[in-house]
Amino acid sequence: QLCGINAVFYYSTTFFEGVIDDPLLGTTIVGAVNVVATYVALLLMDSCGRRTLILWSSGGMFICCIVIVLSLLGFLNNIMALLAVNVYVSFFEIGLGPIPWLIVAEMFDAKYVTTAMAASCQLNWACNFVVGLVFPYLNEYLGAFSFVPFATVLLLTFIFAAFKLPETQNTTPEELMDQLVRKNSAVVYHNINIEEAHNNPIDLEWKLAMEQLKQEDEAAMQSGT
Numbered sequence: 001q002l003c004g005i006n007a008v009f010y011y012s013t014t015f016f017e018g019v020i021d022d023p024l025l026g027t028t029i030v031g032a033v034n035v036v037a038t039y040v041a042l043l044l045m046d047s048c049g050r051r052t053l054i055l056w057s058s059g060g061m062f063i064c065c066i067v068i069v070l071s072l073l074g075f076l077n078n079i080m081a082l083l084a085v086n087v088y089v090s091f092f093e094i095g096l097g098p099i100p101w102l103i104v105a106e107m108f109d110a111k112y113v114t115t116a117m118a119a120s121c122q123l124n125w126a127c128n129f130v131v132g133l134v135f136p137y138l139n140e141y142l143g144a145f146s147f148v149p150f151a152t153v154l155l156l157t158f159i160f161a162a163f164k165l166p167e168t169q170n171t172t173p174e175e176l177m178d179q180l181v182r183k184n185s186a187v188v189y190h191n192i193n194i195e196e197a198h199n200n201p202i203d204l205e206w207k208l209a210m211e212q213l214k215q216e217d218e219a220a221m222q223s224g225t
Contacts, residue, residue, distance in 0.1 A: 001127035003061055003157070004150030005092045007135040008085060009034075014139075020082055033086045037093035050099050050106075051167045057095020058158040064088035065151035072144035096157070106168035107176060 008015070008030065016026035044053060064084045071081035100120070108116045138146040166176055 001124055001131055002150070002153045003058070003092065003096055004065075004131060004135070004147060004153075005089070005097070006128055006131050007138075007150070008089060010132050011135060011139070012085070015085075016082070020078055026082055026085075029082070030086060030089055034089050034093060037090040038097075040090070041094045041098055044094055045098070045102075046169070049167055049169050050103055051161060051165050053095040053099050054161045054165060055095075055158060057091045057097075057099070058154045058161060060091035061088050061096070062151055062154040062158060064091065065147045065154060068147050069144060069151070103165075103168050106171065107173060109173045 012027040012030050013023045016023035020026050048056075064087050067076065067084035068081055068088070070076045071078065071084065101117075104116050104120050105113055135146070138149065142148065168176060
């Protein structure tokens, strides 16, 4: 929600005033594009992977936000603003719209999915409320730059997806947890040469402690705790 999608849906008619001759037509086009993009998402969902679609979606929406700002500033014509809004909606529907719900369902064990989904849904609607409440003020005080906060969120989302978000498609929660533990272990478990460690009691003690911690983590993973 913090990517600003509902700011477009809620205030598209107001947004298009002064941008195109018929704001209602612009709103209708946005709605039609939204429906078509949803069907495109169905085709891409299982073939491209969750992480890839999040990257495409956040990256594409970020670029569209920049184009919208440039159009409102007068550097690009009004048709580009209309086009950017519709492409923005399309990118949302193939990634940030449906994919987070799938990721939540795939990341958690079955007994925790309902709790995770409920928490996600609550946060989603809370953010939706905030965006709907705040955007008119952003539009009033920031003017042409009203989409800059959304662009910032999208850029951070892209960076997070590129470097931290694991691929959840075709993986079990146990496999995903194992991947995360192994990835984070590279930071925690320092690779100290055991022969050199014998010459330094502190290094040897650290090495043994890290090995014990690693064994405990692996045992916990195997036991399912």
